[in-house]
Amino acid sequence: ESLLEVKNLKKYYPINKGFFNKTQGFIKAVDDISFSVNKGETFGLVGESGCGKSTTGRSLLRLIEPTAGEVWFEGQDITKLSMEEMRRRRREMQIVFQDPFSSLDPRNTVQRILEEPMIVHGVGDAKQRRAAVERLADVVGLAKAHLQRYPHQFSGGQRQRIGIARALALQPKLIIADEPVSALDVSIQSQVINLMQDLQREFGLTYIFIAHDLSVVKHICDRVAVMYLGRIVEVTDKYKLYDEP
Numbered sequence: 628e629s630l631l632e633v634k635n636l637k638k639y640y641p642i643n644k645g646f647f648n649k650t651q652g653f654i655k656a657v658d659d660i661s662f663s664v665n666k667g668e669t670f671g672l673v674g675e676s677g678c679g680k681s682t683t684g685r686s687l688l689r690l691i692e693p694t695a696g697e698v699w700f701e702g703q704d705i706t707k708l709s710m711e712e713m714r715r716r717r718r719e720m721q722i723v724f725q726d727p728f729s730s731l732d733p734r735n736t737v738q739r740i741l742e743e744p745m746i747v748h749g750v751g752d753a754k755q756r757r758a759a760v761e762r763l764a765d766v767v768g769l770a771k772a773h774l775q776r777y778p779h780q781f782s783g784g785q786r787q788r789i790g791i792a793r794a795l796a797l798q799p800k801l802i803i804a805d806e807p808v809s810a811l812d813v814s815i816q817s818q819v820i821n822l823m824q825d826l827q828r829e830f831g832l833t834y835i836f837i838a839h840d841l842s843v844v845k846h847i848c849d850r851v852a853v854m855y856l857g858r859i860v861e862v863t864d865k866y867k868l869y870d871e872p
């Protein structure tokens with residue numbers, strides 16, 4: 628059963644040049660791609676830098692607006708929603724970025740960072756949110772005492788745990804992980820990936836896992852779409868990934 632169906636998605640960025648900033652043409656960052664993601668699976672999106680992976684991930688949540696195409700999430704085409712409705716829908720579809728440092732507000736404690744999505748979406752009262760934050764910390768393996776610290780006081784791997792905890796705060800169904808381990812040491816990468824797999828089992832999450840390197844996604848993805856110059860050139864099943872020499 629599919630959770631997400633992407634139909635003929637396109638994102639063209641205008642190239643603006645000259646004194647009048649006239650549009651000279653378009654970069655076809657995502658050029659007519661279609662795929663579907665099943666409930667509970669980990670769907671990989673791989674390809675070399677610049678092939679359109681991030682643009683795809685962000686377009687699915689409409690953090691950037693697609694140029695054309697449909698994105699069906701649980702039977703609803705979310706490209707048709709107003710921005711207000713879309714913001715509400717994002718409770719169920721969250722994104723984890725490569726470098727959580729750039730997306731974690733440095734002025735806020737971890738407590739506040741994890742509480743923020745719940746405040747924005749009006750979830751619970753202060754006491755319930757505090758309890759939820761402690762559960763989140765526990766789930767991703769952060770000490771309770773660390774909740775009063777600031778992002779810069781953590782290592783890269785711990786910051787990614789915070790980024791993951793924040794994405795989990797609203798109990799989403801889908802998490803788009805955009806190169807979540809690419810900035811981490813290899814030894815830390817497997818810890819974060821193991822954590823993500825544990826969370827998937829525990830909460831029945833569906834993942835879209837973006838990476839530039841097949842070796843990262845090979846072992847955790849059920850299927851992998853390979854992108855090249857804005858297009859999907861192949862979708863490979865797990866058994867095929869393992870078959871390779």
Ligand code: ADP
Nearest residue numbers: 640654656674675676677678679680681682683
């Ligand atoms: P990837 O995630 O695979 O590295 P991106 O989606 O970041 O690829 O980029 C795809 C293409 O779109 C690249 O050619 C990139 O330079 C271009 N691009 C990405 N973001 C923008 C933007 N905001 N404005 C113009 N071009 C962009």
Ligand code: ADP
Nearest residue numbers: 688690717720721722723729730731732793794
């Ligand atoms: P801000 O905190 O000011 O909204 P961000 O750079 O953190 O700025 O986020 C940019 C956009 O991405 C915002 O629209 C925000 O709602 C959205 N966003 C940030 N983090 C997540 C997340 N984990 N899941 C879904 N959307 C997110």
